[in-house]
Amino acid sequence: MTTNASRGDEVLDSLRRHAKRITEPKRAVVQVLVDARDHLTADEITQRAQLLRGDVSPSTVYRILEELEDLALVVHSHMGHAAAVYHLTGQNHGHVTCASCHVTFEVPSDAFNRLANELMSSLGFELDRHHVALSGICAACRAEID
Ligand SMILES: [Zn+2]
Ligand SMILES: [Zn+2]
Ligand SMILES: [Zn+2]
Structure with a gap:
């Protein structure tokens, strides 16, 4: 079983292999993504990263997410009209939204x-x-319509 700690280390190792600097904000964003049970918007990632480190700015989070996506460590998806959501790669699934x-x-x-x-x-x-x-x-909404 892969623990959250080792999953985070894998991501940080991969960054090192690509000669990327490991900054404290980057550590915070990676930890947020590893701990996340759900799909998070960039705003949600920023808020959670700020709980770990007060000085993480939204633009920093966007840059980090871009770098992680370029290295195929993170993917984003679009759920309806809401903001894009992000999570670590390796979860093989599609999405449906009500x-x-x-x-x-x-x-x-x-x-x-x-x-x-x-x-x-x-x-x-x-x-x-x-x-x-x-x-x-979704099933719940269909039940209300019927
Ligand atoms: Zn897109
Ligand atoms: Zn997903
Ligand atoms: Zn619904």
Whole structure:
């Protein structure tokens, strides 16, 4: 089992391998991402990083997220009209989001296999399962409509 501490070390090691400086704000952002149970916006990451280190500015967090994305350590996704959310790579899933109450769910990547295969064979189109959430109506909202 990978612990949070070792996951954080892996990310920091990878930064070192790419000759990136390990600053205190960077450590804070990595720790926030490792500890996160959910998908966080840049604002949420900034707020949590500031609890660890008071002097982390939003622009610093954006730069760090950009660097982590360039190294494929972090990915972002878009859930409906809300701000983009970020998390560490390596979680294989797609997203669906409710257009009514904006709850989002992670869906196993396999759930998209048929669609992905169909798009590839008919259009030569490679589906990105993660970047943009599929929109729809969740079970709870459907129950209210009925
Ligand atoms: Zn995007
Ligand atoms: Zn995700
Ligand atoms: Zn809903």
